[in-house]
Amino acid sequence: MDLHLRGKRVLITGASKGIGAAGAEVFAEEGCDVVIAARDGALLEQVSQRLRSAYQVNVTPHVVDLRDGAALARLAEAAWPFDILVNNAGDIPQGTIETLDEARWRHAWELKVFGYINLTRLVYSRMKAQGHGVIVNILGAAGERLNAGYIAGSTGNAGLMAFTRTLGSRSLSDNIRVVGINPGPVETDRMTTRLKHTAKERFGDEARWRELIKGYPLGRAANPREIADMMAFLASDRSAYTTGVVMTIDGGLTAGGGAM
Numbered sequence: 300m301d302l303h304l305r306g307k308r309v310l311i312t313g314a315s316k317g318i319g320a321a322g323a324e325v326f327a328e329e330g331c332d333v334v335i336a337a338r339d340g341a342l343l344e345q346v347s348q349r350l351r352s353a354y355q356v357n358v359t360p361h362v363v364d365l366r367d368g369a370a371l372a373r374l375a376e377a378a379w380p381f382d383i384l385v386n387n388a389g390d391i392p393q394g395t396i397e398t399l400d401e402a403r404w405r406h407a408w409e410l411k412v413f414g415y416i417n418l419t420r421l422v423y424s425r426m427k428a429q430g431h432g433v434i435v436n437i438l439g440a441a442g443e444r445l446n447a448g449y450i451a452g453s454t455g456n457a458g459l460m461a462f463t464r465t466l467g468s469r470s471l472s473d474n475i476r477v478v479g480i481n482p483g484p485v486e487t488d489r490m491t492t493r494l495k496h497t498a499k500e501r502f503g504d505e506a507r508w509r510e511l512i513k514g515y516p517l518g519r520a521a522n523p524r525e526i527a528d529m530m531a532f533l534a535s536d537r538s539a540y541t542t543g544v545v546m547t548i549d550g551g552l553t554a555g556g557g558a559m
Contacts, residue, residue, distance in 0.1 A: 394450065
């Protein structure tokens with residue numbers, strides 16, 4: 300299916316690895332020019348070189364701390380104009396109300412919650428003035444399946460789900476679509492590192508980490524490309540009447556009440 304994305308320009312945050320890097324690759328495959336932003340300049344450059352070589356598109360890396368409001372404004376200015384924004388950067392730690400202190404909670408939300416909101420605020424009026432735009436927010440299924448052991452993540456993702464639906468409910472009048480994706484477990488570096496630690500504690504062998512996910516649908520987590528493909532579809536004109544919604548990709552875990 301031709302997604303009619305060729306020639307579009309996309310800004311993706313948190314794009315040095317994982318879901319963000321997979322998203323950058325999908326858009327590059329579709330013929331988009333891509334602006335990728337993250338804190339790790341070396342990884343960004345690796346992604347940039349690989350995508351330029353493979354797909355002959357323009358890939359522009361920006362090293363930026365998305366918690367920094369001034370840096371966020373500079374990113375929005377430098378990357379403009381673009382047609383699609385993918386808010387993806389985030390790293391909210393595990394923890395309960397008793398174990399997660401205020402400093403760590405605020406630090407995480409400055410990136411995942413306020414980073415999304417503030418970058419959207421910076422670009423929304425520009426998209427409105429240019430007459431079109433799509434904003435895709437990568438959230439997390441913990442915002443639906445609330446988890447007291449991941450209280451900052453569940454609360455933050457639930458808030459961003461409301462933000463996506465609320466803004467998207469009226470954005471089409473400005474020729475802008477706002478949509479979200481709730482990934483469940485995804486096999487990223489972050490996930491495998493956490494599971495290896497758990498496997499070492501439980502089994503004495505971090506190499507047995509896949510045993511911890513054998514009860515997932517298909518016996519595995521999602522791979523980043525499966526999230527990225529939905530990202531591209533939702534950003535495309537093939538999804539032109541879709542706004543104010545959040546799509547869950549978790550193999551049915553949320554719908555079926557399974558553990559994550």
